Amino acid sequence: MTAVLALVVTLAALTFHTWVNATRWxxxxxxGPVEVTEPVAVLLPLRDEADRVEPCLxxxxxxxxxxxxxxxxxxDGSTDGTAEVVRAVAGGDLRLTLLTGVAPPPGWLGKPHxxxxxxxxxxxxxxxxxxVDADVVLTPYAVAAAVTELRAARAALLSPYxxxxxxxxxxxxxxxxxxxxxLTFLPLRGMERSPRPSLAAAGGQFLVVDRAGYLRAGGHAAVADKVLEDIELARAVKRSGGRIALADGSRxxxxxxxxxxxxxxxxxxxxxxxxxxxxxxxxxxxxxLLLLYTAPPLLAVVALAAGAPTVAGLAVLGYLLGVAGRVLSARSTGGRAWPDALAHPVSVGVLGWLxxxxxxxxxxxRLSWRGRPVS
Known part of the structure; x- marks a missing residue:
């Protein structure tokens, strides 16, 4: 009984933290319409993206x-006609430059290179x-809005998720x-204020950096062999004295x-x-994670079968607190809340298997991605 109560209190605290992050930080x-005056370069790496790069471009x-x-x-070494798609979509637009990449040298992974x-x-x-990644489609003022937020945050790196x-x-x-x-486990305000590199998050799908701060951190050369090059780049920025920020980029x-x-x-x-x-x-x-989010519904069933309704009720409350956290996360980032959140224990179980x-x-x-080894 005491252990189940402690579990419920922990889940309540985590869900409350999700709410604070989502609503305050x-x-x-x-x-909306916004304009920036400084020159910006949008950088798009492509490897065999012919079938989905057009909307992005x-x-x-x-x-x-x-x-x-x-x-x-x-x-980056595409074999599916990606370059031809880029040329066709660009139609001679002078703002776009198409480069041909070279294979990564020893010690480099493909994406950082x-x-x-x-x-x-x-x-x-x-x-x-x-x-920007090839599977990302931006709204008309996305780049201007992201640059504006980067400057407002006085950051060297902004990740608008x-x-x-x-x-x-x-x-x-x-x-x-x-x-x-x-949103549940990372203190967003603490991440921005703390110089600790371990306290960092970023998503490489859409990442905006101050060029001087990026180069001061060593750029992607500092994370040449990192699978999670986005998070490692954020940590490199912190190590160089720069500030990072995370934003809801769902709009x-x-x-x-x-x-x-x-x-x-x-x-x-x-x-x-x-x-x-x-x-x-x-x-x-x-x-x-399994104990907190997957065990409660299983415990509720076992407790009911054993004739312990109080324990079952607490376990159900724990399950609902986990669902509530998932709903808060979805609604604050433009995701789908219902009925998907009800399957949150299954989601955590699948994450454990992965x-x-x-x-x-x-x-x-045996790990590889797009024909290249990653470990």
Missing amino acids: LRRPTD RALLAQHGVPGLRIVVLD ACWQLATRAEPAATVLAF PRILVATVAERLVQPLLQWLW LAACRMYETWPQLRDGYSKSLWASFGHPTAAAVVVAL TFRSYHLRKRR
Whole structure:
């Protein structure tokens, strides 16, 4: 009884923290007309993205509020005609430059190397660099709004997290956990104020950096061998004395990261091991998540069968607190709340399995992404 009560109190505290983050500390850039005067370079790395890059490119070419906008695209060894799609969409627009990338040298992973090539070959006058992934579609004032928020936060790096689009059951189970995890467990105001590199979060789908601060941190060369190059870049910025900030970018950008279960499974498997570090740490974290969010509904069933209605009621309350946290996260980041939040215990269970799979494949050196090894 005491243990179950402690579990419920812990869940209540975590859900309250989610509410505080979502309502008090989460930055929300304006989605209305705004203009910036400084030159900005949008950097788009592409590798075999012919089938989905067009909406991203058209949205970039339709940006408003940035008179000095330049778009630099890197074709990173594509074999599916990505470069031809880029040329067709650009239609000779002089704001867009298409570069041909070179293979990453020893010690580099593909994504950091592509981003570093873009950063070092971007328009020299650009004072802000905006990294965008091919699966991201920006609203017309997204770049201007993100740059405005970057300056308002007095930060060297701003991560305006896009609205994550989901369609399949697998996506609805797993994808919302991205926002839920940092809203629930990361103190956003503390992250901004603290110089500790360990207290950092960022999403590489849409990342805006002050160019001087980015270079002072070493840029992507400082995270050349990192699978989670976005989070590691944020940590590098902190180590160099810069400030980072996280924002709800759901009104600025939308992103469907994976369209099939194999894509989602392999995408998370390639990087979850890097999120936790040592396998022991991963085991502890996953065990705690399962205890907090997956155990309560199971405990409720067992308690009812054993004739312990009080324990069952507390377990149900714990389950509902977890659901409430998931609903708060979804509503504050443009996600889907109902009925997906009701399956939150299943979502956490799937995350645990994906984490186990990530370490299992890494141990056997079988992790790869887009034809390149990642460990």
